[in-house]
Amino acid sequence: MKILTVNGGSSSLKFNAIELPEEKELISGYFEKIGLEGSFYNIKINGEKVKHEVPLKNHMDAVEYLKKELFDNHIIESLDEIDGVGHRIVHGGDKFDHSVLVTDEVIKELDSVVDLAPLHNPPMVECIKAFKNIMPDTPMVVVFDTAFHQSMDIEEYLYPVPYEWYTEYGVRKYGFHGTSHRYIAKSAAELLGRDDLKIISCHIGSGASVCAIDAGKVVDTSMGFTPLAGVMMGTRSGDVDPSIIPYVMKKTGETCEEVVNDLNKKSGLLGVSGVSNDSRDIEDGIANGNERCVLAQNIFCKKVANYIAMYNNELNGADVIVLTAGLGENSSATRAGILKNIASLGVKLDESVNNFRGETRKITTEDSKIPVYVIPTNEELMIALDTYEIISNQ
Numbered sequence: 001m002k003i004l005t006v007n008g009g010s011s012s013l014k015f016n017a018i019e020l021p022e023e024k025e026l027i028s029g030y031f032e033k034i035g036l037e038g039s040f041y042n043i044k045i046n047g048e049k050v051k052h053e054v055p056l057k058n059h060m061d062a063v064e065y066l067k068k069e070l071f072d073n074h075i076i077e078s079l080d081e082i083d084g085v086g087h088r089i090v091h092g093g094d095k096f097d098h099s100v101l102v103t104d105e106v107i108k109e110l111d112s113v114v115d116l117a118p119l120h121n122p123p124m125v126e127c128i129k130a131f132k133n134i135m136p137d138t139p140m141v142v143v144f145d146t147a148f149h150q151s152m153d154i155e156e157y158l159y160p161v162p163y164e165w166y167t168e169y170g171v172r173k174y175g176f177h178g179t180s181h182r183y184i185a186k187s188a189a190e191l192l193g194r195d196d197l198k199i200i201s202c203h204i205g206s207g208a209s210v211c212a213i214d215a216g217k218v219v220d221t222s223m224g225f226t227p228l229a230g231v232m233m234g235t236r237s238g239d240v241d242p243s244i245i246p247y248v249m250k251k252t253g254e255t256c257e258e259v260v261n262d263l264n265k266k267s268g269l270l271g272v273s274g275v276s277n278d279s280r281d282i283e284d285g286i287a288n289g290n291e292r293c294v295l296a297q298n299i300f301c302k303k304v305a306n307y308i309a310m311y312n313n314e315l316n317g318a319d320v321i322v323l324t325a326g327l328g329e330n331s332s333a334t335r336a337g338i339l340k341n342i343a344s345l346g347v348k349l350d351e352s353v354n355n356f357r358g359e360t361r362k363i364t365t366e367d368s369k370i371p372v373y374v375i376p377t378n379e380e381l382m383i384a385l386d387t388y389e390i391i392s393n394q
Helices: 059-072 104-112 121-134 147-151 163-169 178-192 244-252 256-265 268-273 279-287 291-314 325-330 332-340 379-392
Strands: 002-008 013-019 024-032 040-045 048-053 082-089 140-144 198-204 208-214 217-221 320-324 372-374
Touching (some): 002 121, 040 059, 082 121, 121 140, 178 198, 178 217, 178 379, 198 325, 208 291, 217 291, 268 291
Parallel strands (some): 198 320, 320 372
């Protein structure tokens, strides 16, 4: 069965085609700068990546090029060969705790929570509509970043604010990166042969979140009402005192929206280092003696470590810590920095095995009180598997 997965952003669209149940990736691609100058896309097939610079006025243009690549690379001879399409949606509010088949009613529900993710949900819904337009008879499924976290107890997701904010406006912790954390929970259980694991899953890339999982159920997670909360990230501040916002507004003359935009897009590694939001550039800066790069890296590692320590306490002792996503999978320096800051938990890095990228590997010594593994995440596979399961059971 051929499943197409689609991950639409405000100016991007990521896709891949997977053959299931074999879990064989047939093709993947990433469209960037949609609606902007200098738009382009990359296609990866048979291990080779090719870049195409093309005008992309909107997501429908990207969908047309996507379709062309499927035909040109002989992935399909007819759109009817696509058995299902899985779409990632950032925010499902508290209405969806699992992936669902796309219906008109589901699309209406997605429109009703657009205020919770105004930058992400609208283009993702437009992607769904675009695919429904060209493939009206193909079953489609939506997979929510927030769904996995719906298993949190109210004591964890309720903020200590006026209760009416929750009941009337939906103000609560939702959590994100749920598809990735769910994949890690599944993979760690398979790797260690246990389905009762207490896991601290650390999705650390340009966006970063930490999640405490007990036997497949989310206990707590670092991102909150929006993906701005939690640990420091590439351009996001993570947790800060909210009183900073009106203070900076008075000092700079910026609006509330502009200050929040600064916290989302000009903070984190970029804001502290003044160099880049890319960890590779930060590490180059460290090698060249840039003290602000050193500072940015140290703060990032401590912020992640602090959440790990807190969640170890919430779990009453974790069975395993997993590092994943861009930095977790590929930056040995970041992994070492995080583990250095949780030495008080009895975690001991095995430096002899830490120099690698993109592999599943244990990176702690045998006498480490909590083993730490690197497991590459695969959100697209989770989207495809959910789509496969739902359309198979129609």
